[in-house]
Amino acid sequence: MAVKCPHCGTENLDGALFCDECGASLAEAPASQQGAGTAGQGTVDQRPSIPPPSAPAGGGTVQCPTCHHENPADARFCENCGGTLTAASVPPPEAVGAAPGAPAPAVPVATLVIADSNAELPLDLSKGEALIGRADPVSRVYPDVDLTPHGGYEAGVSRRHCRIFRQGDQFFVEDLGSTNGTKVNGQPLPPNQPRALSDGDVLELGLLRLTFRVNA
Incomplete structure (x- = not known):
């Protein structure tokens, strides 16, 4: 009841x-x-509606x-x-999230490894290329990879020796008219003629030897 x-x-x-x-x-x-009325009796409930x-x-x-x-x-x-x-x-209906798209392809990360010291020099290719050489404040040359601390001057590395760039997932190296030249796996690289680079290729900038590495 x-x-x-x-x-x-x-x-x-x-x-x-x-x-x-x-x-x-x-x-x-x-x-x-x-249901007898109780008007005028008791306490009026003050709860808000x-x-x-x-x-x-x-x-x-x-x-x-x-x-x-x-x-x-x-x-x-x-x-x-x-x-x-x-x-x-x-309860609101469960939100239906957008179907996840295909994962973006991993951007390869490239590194130069100094042969004598095994020092690793990461290549920042976020702007498409990396200049390799020696820093020279007088000439206002500031390469992305400065080889001065790694014997670059003694080995004959030019201020603007070469550049490494990427097209898609393929890397290339191009000599920029350096004084002592660039070699790839022992083969001289003519100035201003890009050559494809693969993981493990050995570069010679003057007398300085480096190994090109790619980590996918």
Whole structure:
């Protein structure tokens, strides 16, 4: 049988612990009460009016976010714990993310390895090419790979000795008219004539030997 809320007079389902309308405790409310008016008596409930949660399409119930009790779709407060149900709404449909596209091809990372010291000099090809040579503040030449600390001056490396660049995934080396020339695997490289480079190729810039490495 219905249980009437002593605060707002709403008829609640038998067994409800809290009022669906105002959330007041129904523990002390008698099992049935006559609808006799109590105007001018008792305390007026000062709870602000809270709009009911959106009911699921086609009716149904609303789950309490606190205790997970299933309540009538139009209930404002949980029958079990009295918690507000305004936050308990129908879970939104799971967002469907965009189908992942094909992974971008890995950009090869190239390195020059000094033969005498095994020092590794990464090649920054983010701008498409890397200038190899010796830094010279007087001439305002600042190559991307400065071989001065690796015996470049003594080995006869020019300030602007050669450049290494990439087209797609293929690397190339081009001598820039250096004084002492460039060799690839022992073969002299004519100036301004690019030659393809492969992983493990040995470069000779003057007398300085380096190994070209590619890590995919």
